Each structure stands twice: as C-alpha cells, then as structure tokens.
Amino acid sequence: MTDALTAHEETPPPPPPAAIEFEGEFGKNPLAEAGFFTMGSRLPAVLGATVRMAWAVDRAAVLLLVLCQILTGAAAAVLLAFTAEAMAHLLAAAPVSARLHGALPALIVLALAAGTGRISTALASYASSRITPRLMTEADVALVAATCRVEAAAYSEDGFSDRQEAAEIGTVRTATMVDDAQRLMAAVVRMVAAGGVITVLHWMMLPVLLLAVLPAGTGAILRARVDYETHYLNIGDRNVRGMMRWWATLPRHGDEVRANGMTGYLLYWYRALSERIDQRTLGSAPRRLRIDLTAGALGGIFLMGTWATLAWLAATGRVPLPVAATALVAVQTALAALSQVVIQGAAMFHTSLYLADMRAFLTMATERAPARGALTIPEEVHEIRLDDVVYRYPGKEQPAVDGVSLRLQRGEILAVVGENGSGKSTLTKLITGILLADKGRVLWDGTDLARADVDAVWKRTALVPQNFATWPLRVRENITLGQPKTWDDDLVWKAVDAVGMRDTIEELPNRLDSLLARELYGGVELSGGQWQRLVCARALYRQTPLLILDEPTSQMDARGEHQIFLEIKRLAAACMTIVVTHQLENTRLADRIIVMEHGRVIEDGTYDDLLHAGGLFAELVALAKDR
Ligand SMILES: Nc1ncnc2c1ncn2[C@@H]1O[C@H](COP(=O)(O)OP(=O)(O)OP(=O)(O)O)[C@@H](O)[C@H]1O
Structure with missing residues (x-):
C-alpha cells in the first residue's frame, strides 16, 4: 500500500452540519400542549x-x-x-x-x-x-x-x-x-x-x-x-x-x-x-x-x-x-x-x-429596547470615568471585562493593547454605552450611562469598529451616514482630506455621488484599505467629544496609516481619543497605554514606562521585533 493511498484512506470525511437544538423556553413548540379547541378559538x-x-x-x-x-x-x-x-x-x-x-x-x-x-x-x-x-x-x-x-x-x-x-x-x-x-x-x-x-x-x-x-x-x-x-x-x-x-x-x-x-x-x-x-x-x-x-x-x-x-x-x-x-x-x-x-x-x-x-x-x-433613563449629555465632555466595571456576555462563564477602573480626560489619547480576546473591544463598547456594565459604573462628566438617554450618548461618540460596514450608498452618504451637517460638501471634503482620499474620490466617475457597491449597476468598488480610510473619514466627520478607533489601520498602507495618526494627533486636543491596536509602534502617539489580560488592566503607563517595566507590553514589543 502506498503512502498516498494510506493518507487518502485516513482523511476524515467532511463533518455534517451541526444540529441545532433549542433549550429553555424555545425548546418547546408553543403548540405542543394546545388542544384542538384552544387552536380553533384563536380564530x-x-x-x-x-x-x-x-x-x-x-x-x-x-x-x-x-x-x-x-x-x-x-x-x-x-x-x-x-x-x-x-x-x-x-x-x-x-x-x-x-x-x-x-x-x-x-x-x-x-x-x-x-x-x-x-x-x-x-x-x-x-x-x-x-x-x-x-x-x-x-x-x-x-x-x-x-x-x-x-x-x-x-x-x-x-x-x-x-x-x-x-x-x-x-x-x-x-x-x-x-x-x-x-x-x-x-x-x-x-x-x-x-x-x-x-x-x-x-x-x-x-x-x-x-x-x-x-x-x-x-x-x-x-x-x-x-x-x-x-x-x-x-x-x-x-x-x-x-x-x-x-x-x-x-x-x-x-x-x-x-x-x-x-x-x-x-x-x-x-x-x-x-x-x-x-x-x-x-x-x-x-x-x-x-x-x-x-x-x-x-x-x-x-x-x-x-x-x-x-x-x-x-x-x-x-x-x-x-x-x-x-x-x-x-x-x-x-x-x-x-x-x-x-x-x-x-x-x-x-x-x-x-x-x-x-x-x-x-x-x-x-x-430588550433600551430603558435607561432620560439624562442628557452636554455637548462637550471633559472626563469619562470607569469605576470597577464588570461585564459578562450572556451564556459565558468568565467576564470579558473584569473590574476595570479608568479615567480619561479631554485632550488625552489612550491606547488599549492586549492579546486576542483580552477584552479590548468589549471595554470600548462599555465606554460608549453600547453595552451596560453588570457591575460598576461608567460616568461621563458624572452622568451614569446606565441612566442616560442612549441617543444623547451616541450623538457624542464616533467609532471605527474592527468589523465595519461597507454600506451600498454613495461616497457622500458613506461619510455622513445620511446625517449632513451643512448644505454644501465642504465638511465632507475636509474629512476626505483628513484620510488622504481626495485623489481617489476625484477619480471616481461621479466623485462624491459615486455609488460604492460593485454589485449594483453603475456602482464602483474600493480596495480594503481605501474602505478603511473612508470609515475613518466617517468617524472624523462626526466631530464628537469621544473618538474610538478599534484597529483603524490594519488594512492601510504606510502612507495612509501615517496620515490617520497625524490627524488623530491634530484633533486630540478637542476630544478624548481611544485607539485599540496590535501595532504596538502606533501606541507611541498615545499619552497613556493600558494593557489588558483576561478582562483586567494589568499595566498602565507611557510607552517608555511600559517598555522598561518588563511586563506583557515589553514582551509583546519584543515579539513584534523578533522576526
Ligand atoms: N458578542 C459576544 N458574545 C459572547 N462573547 C463575546 C462576544 N464578543 C466577545 N466575546 C468574548 O469576550 C471576550 C473578549 O472579547 P473582545 O472582543 O472584547 O476581545 P479583544 O481583546 O477585542 O480581542 P481581539 O484582539 O481579538 O479583537 C472573548 O472571550 C470573546 O470570546
């Protein structure tokens, strides 16, 4: 028997799709116990x-x-x-x-x-x-x-x-x-x-x-x-x-x-x-x-x-x-x-x-609709504070964020780093009030997000998520998300310039009116990095007191990345900025870095502090250089 044949015989067949069985309240058909007359009387x-x-x-x-x-x-x-x-x-x-x-x-x-x-x-x-x-x-x-x-x-x-x-x-x-x-x-x-x-x-x-x-x-x-x-x-x-x-x-x-x-x-x-x-x-x-x-x-x-x-x-x-x-x-x-x-x-x-x-x-x-309260958030926010915040996803045993306390001031850039699954994205969701803490509090200038009106909070936030949507809309609406601030396109072009996209957009058949969906007739498609630049433009266009960028440059070329971080620094004085990243070199621009592990903040300091502390951050930087 040849090796190839043996190998072939040992290859397992593809597994069938997993059977999904409901448990709890959904495990039982609502009709299971309904009698004939119960059913008839529904009419x-x-x-x-x-x-x-x-x-x-x-x-x-x-x-x-x-x-x-x-x-x-x-x-x-x-x-x-x-x-x-x-x-x-x-x-x-x-x-x-x-x-x-x-x-x-x-x-x-x-x-x-x-x-x-x-x-x-x-x-x-x-x-x-x-x-x-x-x-x-x-x-x-x-x-x-x-x-x-x-x-x-x-x-x-x-x-x-x-x-x-x-x-x-x-x-x-x-x-x-x-x-x-x-x-x-x-x-x-x-x-x-x-x-x-x-x-x-x-x-x-x-x-x-x-x-x-x-x-x-x-x-x-x-x-x-x-x-x-x-x-x-x-x-x-x-x-x-x-x-x-x-x-x-x-x-x-x-x-x-x-x-x-x-x-x-x-x-x-x-x-x-x-x-x-x-x-x-x-x-x-x-x-x-x-x-x-x-x-x-x-x-x-x-x-x-x-x-x-x-x-x-x-x-x-x-x-x-x-x-x-x-x-x-x-x-x-x-x-x-x-x-x-x-x-x-x-x-x-x-x-x-x-x-x-x-x-x-x-x-x-x-x-399950938000019923948090009617407290509003002022147009300018000077401080966000987290007091011993804990969050566990439904059905999970371990909390994704486990007792984090943090203070973020206006004008500050905070970098959040840590290995995969350490709770970085969950932390940003708690800071923006997308998720509510199970324990502890998130306070924006003293207002507890658990009692604040969600629309008022989200009016003050801009988020570049890890997994962003590539909306089948025109360039303009992809940046404004259908919420124009002025009657002309000045602010839109400003956001486009901030991410270095002017040339690309001017080359599109209908410039800001170009439809960004190749699947649709007359639509055009951007590359992965171009999309990511556009999503950053979308966040910058919002001009909010809180700017969160979760892996914002993972698909960008060096020029794009450089441009975005220059822009973040330029805007930093007017807002609070949080950057989640695995590119540790990028954390140099931050005023402070926090390192997360198993939902906890295990290190906190400047780039140089952490590099010399000999902890996880220093280890990750060394690993990044060890090629
Ligand atoms: N929607 C969800 N439902 C259940 N568990 C989740 C959900 N999202 C994240 N988790 C879990 O919470 C933990 C923290 O996830 P999170 O996405 O915050 O990590 P992260 O540090 O941002 O990871 P990465 O570097 O990979 O982006 C992980 O164990 C993850 O499996």
Missing part, C-alpha cells in the same frame, strides 16, 4: 388583530371591504330566496309561457342579485389589494426597527436570531393575511345566508350539512398543526442555511471561497442542511396523509347522508318538489361556503401561528 382573536392592523393602514379600504362582504351575503340570500320563488312558478302545472311570465320578476331579481354579488366580490378584492402591501410594509418596518433598537446585549442571547428568523416568516405571511380574512368572512357570510335559507326550507338540513363539512375543517386544522410543527423544528437549520447561502454567494467573499478550495465543501454542507430540512418535511408526510384520508372518508360518508336526507324529505312529501329543488341549490351553495369557511379558517389559523411568532419577537425586542 376570532386573529381576525380581530387583522382588522385592527388593517384599520391602522387604510380605514376606507376596510370599510369598503366590510360593506362588500355584507352585500355579497345579502346577494346570496336573495339569490336563494328568489330561486325558490322562480322554481315555484317554473314547476307549476301551467303552460310554458304562463310559467315563464310568472317567474319573470323573480328571474330579474336573481340577475340583479347575481350582478351585485359579482361586483361586490371584485370590489372586496380591490380593497384587500389596497391594504395588503401597506400592511406588509408596516410589519416589515416594525420588525427591522425593533431589531435595530434592541440593546446590543440581546444579540448575544441564545435563540435571539432564530426568533428573528421565525418572525421574518410572520412578515411574509402578512401578505396572505388580509386575503385569508376576506375569503373567510365572505364564506361565513355566504354560509349564514345559505344556512338561513336552508333552515327556513327544512330545519333538519342544517345539522346534516354541518356534519358533512366538519371532518374537512378538523382535518385542515390538524394539517396546519403538523405543518407548523415541522416548520418549528426547521427554524434553526433554516437560519443557518440562510446565513451560509449569504456568505457563500456574496461576491465579496468569492476569492476566499475559491482560492481555499471551499466550493465543494460549502455545496456539500448546503445540500446536507437542505436535505435535513427536507427529511423533517417528508417525515411529516405520512401524518398529513392519514389526516387527509380520514377527513376525506368521513366527509364523503356525511355528504352522502346529506343527499339521502334531502331525497328522503322530498320522497316522503315532507318538502314540496320546488322547495326540494331550491334546497338542492342551497345545499350546494352552503356546502361550497362551508368548505371555504373551513379551508380559509384553517389557512388563517396557519397564518396566525407565524404571526404569533412575529408578535412574540416584537414583544421580546420591545422588552
């Missing part, structure tokens, strides 16, 4: 909620919809009542012309009722099409707004993004909600009209009819439950699959995928995940089939009973022949309407399950 509440949401977006359309439903019902009742009238004349023992003449008024009313029914159906559909797009937009915007507004700590909670994924399906389902509700109401109205006429014809017909459609209704609700159960089991996998699809197909990551030979693995992984989702869906097919067969068989038997009852009533003379003929039409109408009631009722019930997920997420997000 009025769902209808009520739909009407309230629709009312909020277009009152006129809701009123039109309701009016049309009433008209449709009235038309159906008139149709049936006058069918009986027309039948009585048409089946009478008289010459044909006399019969037709007698039936004419009823036939005219029938034509008018049929016309009214059709017009109101068309108008109802128009009203529903006016409501639906806006309802979807409202639900979608509410979801995006709620997600953007939660405390950042919520993103680290287990199950948060899966709940968000579930809520997204709810938004999509909003599209069918009004149509489902409208069809359900139309069917109910028609059923009441036909049922009323049938009851008048003979009381026995109604219960027999109800029996005929009951199995279909029960079956539809049980089937919706099975579908939702499968959907619930698949949420986690679908969420991961969505993320994988995004990362795998995004042109920005195409080089990494190709040059690392990952395409085959990604496709295997994507397919494996899709097949696992399919397996769960297929696994529920036999249950669905059993439900359908049972409901179909029972429905068929009961339907035969209905026709037999009608035949028996007519044969035994309990109802006269014209009435029996009308009953025939009424039974057909009522049956169709009843079937629609159960089908649309089940559809609404099904939709309600997803909408409940959407509402649950919105409630969850609202509970």
Whole structure:
C-alpha cells in the first residue's frame, strides 16, 4: 500500500452540519400542549388583530371591504330566496309561457342579485389589494426597527436570531393575511345566508350539512398543526442555511471561497442542511396523509347522508318538489361556503401561528429596547470615568471585562493593547454605552450611562469598529451616514482630506455621488484599505467629544496609516481619543497605554514606562521585533 493511498484512506470525511437544538423556553413548540379547541378559538382573536392592523393602514379600504362582504351575503340570500320563488312558478302545472311570465320578476331579481354579488366580490378584492402591501410594509418596518433598537446585549442571547428568523416568516405571511380574512368572512357570510335559507326550507338540513363539512375543517386544522410543527423544528437549520447561502454567494467573499478550495465543501454542507430540512418535511408526510384520508372518508360518508336526507324529505312529501329543488341549490351553495369557511379558517389559523411568532419577537425586542433613563449629555465632555466595571456576555462563564477602573480626560489619547480576546473591544463598547456594565459604573462628566438617554450618548461618540460596514450608498452618504451637517460638501471634503482620499474620490466617475457597491449597476468598488480610510473619514466627520478607533489601520498602507495618526494627533486636543491596536509602534502617539489580560488592566503607563517595566507590553514589543 502506498503512502498516498494510506493518507487518502485516513482523511476524515467532511463533518455534517451541526444540529441545532433549542433549550429553555424555545425548546418547546408553543403548540405542543394546545388542544384542538384552544387552536380553533384563536380564530376570532386573529381576525380581530387583522382588522385592527388593517384599520391602522387604510380605514376606507376596510370599510369598503366590510360593506362588500355584507352585500355579497345579502346577494346570496336573495339569490336563494328568489330561486325558490322562480322554481315555484317554473314547476307549476301551467303552460310554458304562463310559467315563464310568472317567474319573470323573480328571474330579474336573481340577475340583479347575481350582478351585485359579482361586483361586490371584485370590489372586496380591490380593497384587500389596497391594504395588503401597506400592511406588509408596516410589519416589515416594525420588525427591522425593533431589531435595530434592541440593546446590543440581546444579540448575544441564545435563540435571539432564530426568533428573528421565525418572525421574518410572520412578515411574509402578512401578505396572505388580509386575503385569508376576506375569503373567510365572505364564506361565513355566504354560509349564514345559505344556512338561513336552508333552515327556513327544512330545519333538519342544517345539522346534516354541518356534519358533512366538519371532518374537512378538523382535518385542515390538524394539517396546519403538523405543518407548523415541522416548520418549528426547521427554524434553526433554516437560519443557518440562510446565513451560509449569504456568505457563500456574496461576491465579496468569492476569492476566499475559491482560492481555499471551499466550493465543494460549502455545496456539500448546503445540500446536507437542505436535505435535513427536507427529511423533517417528508417525515411529516405520512401524518398529513392519514389526516387527509380520514377527513376525506368521513366527509364523503356525511355528504352522502346529506343527499339521502334531502331525497328522503322530498320522497316522503315532507318538502314540496320546488322547495326540494331550491334546497338542492342551497345545499350546494352552503356546502361550497362551508368548505371555504373551513379551508380559509384553517389557512388563517396557519397564518396566525407565524404571526404569533412575529408578535412574540416584537414583544421580546420591545422588552430588550433600551430603558435607561432620560439624562442628557452636554455637548462637550471633559472626563469619562470607569469605576470597577464588570461585564459578562450572556451564556459565558468568565467576564470579558473584569473590574476595570479608568479615567480619561479631554485632550488625552489612550491606547488599549492586549492579546486576542483580552477584552479590548468589549471595554470600548462599555465606554460608549453600547453595552451596560453588570457591575460598576461608567460616568461621563458624572452622568451614569446606565441612566442616560442612549441617543444623547451616541450623538457624542464616533467609532471605527474592527468589523465595519461597507454600506451600498454613495461616497457622500458613506461619510455622513445620511446625517449632513451643512448644505454644501465642504465638511465632507475636509474629512476626505483628513484620510488622504481626495485623489481617489476625484477619480471616481461621479466623485462624491459615486455609488460604492460593485454589485449594483453603475456602482464602483474600493480596495480594503481605501474602505478603511473612508470609515475613518466617517468617524472624523462626526466631530464628537469621544473618538474610538478599534484597529483603524490594519488594512492601510504606510502612507495612509501615517496620515490617520497625524490627524488623530491634530484633533486630540478637542476630544478624548481611544485607539485599540496590535501595532504596538502606533501606541507611541498615545499619552497613556493600558494593557489588558483576561478582562483586567494589568499595566498602565507611557510607552517608555511600559517598555522598561518588563511586563506583557515589553514582551509583546519584543515579539513584534523578533522576526
Ligand atoms: N458578542 C459576544 N458574545 C459572547 N462573547 C463575546 C462576544 N464578543 C466577545 N466575546 C468574548 O469576550 C471576550 C473578549 O472579547 P473582545 O472582543 O472584547 O476581545 P479583544 O481583546 O477585542 O480581542 P481581539 O484582539 O481579538 O479583537 C472573548 O472571550 C470573546 O470570546
């Protein structure tokens, strides 16, 4: 056996995607313990909620919809009542012309009722099409707004993004909600009209009819439950699959995928995940089939009973022949309407399950929205103080920041260094109030961030994060982030100059108006370092009392880096600056350096102090030089 063969045989196969299983409150399907009647009794509440949401977006359309439903019902009742009238004349023992003449008024009313029914159906559909797009937009915007507004700590909670994924399906389902509700109401109205006429014809017909459609209704609700159960089991996998699809197909990551030979693995992984989702869906097919067969068989038997009852009533003379003929039409109408009631009722019930997920997420997000207080922050901040601050991410055992005390004065540049995972970025998030300390306090000129209005705090901060967004916006908006300070572009160009980007931007086809997204038609793309310069320009443009730069120059050339640090020094007097960096040479510009390890500050001093102290900083500097 050759070495190559042995090596090949020993290569492990790619592992399948990890199965995600929820624990705690999300581990249990909300329907798991809901009985049939609990499920059925949801319908009025769902209808009520739909009407309230629709009312909020277009009152006129809701009123039109309701009016049309009433008209449709009235038309159906008139149709049936006058069918009986027309039948009585048409089946009478008289010459044909006399019969037709007698039936004419009823036939005219029938034509008018049929016309009214059709017009109101068309108008109802128009009203529903006016409501639906806006309802979807409202639900979608509410979801995006709620997600953007939660405390950042919520993103680290287990199950948060899966709940968000579930809520997204709810938004999509909003599209069918009004149509489902409208069809359900139309069917109910028609059923009441036909049922009323049938009851008048003979009381026995109604219960027999109800029996005929009951199995279909029960079956539809049980089937919706099975579908939702499968959907619930698949949420986690679908969420991961969505993320994988995004990362795998995004042109920005195409080089990494190709040059690392990952395409085959990604496709295997994507397919494996899709097949696992399919397996769960297929696994529920036999249950669905059993439900359908049972409901179909029972429905068929009961339907035969209905026709037999009608035949028996007519044969035994309990109802006269014209009435029996009308009953025939009424039974057909009522049956169709009843079937629609159960089908649309089940559809609404099904939709309600997803909408409940959407509402649950919105409630969850609202509970996690900042509720800190209304203290404001003055335009100029002179001091930021941290008193014994501790922060632990949800689900983590060790704190990421563990008892840090610190004082930062206006005009000071502070450098934060330390090995990966030592808590540097978390510290900056605590200083800016993105995260709130579990213990201890962060005070801006004496104001505790835990009691300050978040917008007031973030108006005073500018942050260049490690992982920044490359917004598909024009250059100008990428710098101002849609918050212009003046009517002209002077300040924008000033920020561009501060990061040495003027030449690059002047060469773009539309200068500040160039769209920075190669994926979009007419868009242009910047290099990694150019993007990083732009993100620094974005922070400098804000002119805030606190400037935080987390690894701001990691992708920049020497000229860019030099330019940025010159600018930081030039601006330093007017603000507090924090630079997080692994390029230890860059910390020379800082007035003070703190060194972090396991969430604690273990060294604090100037570059020269720390270099001669012989601690971690000195060791890291020596390592950087040892090439
Ligand atoms: N969103 C998060 N959820 C859970 N744990 C997190 C989260 N972000 C960071 N951590 C953990 O907190 C600790 C500190 O992370 P932090 O990002 O603050 O380190 P850092 O010093 O900035 O690291 P680096 O030099 O790699 O940027 C790490 O153990 C990390 O795994």
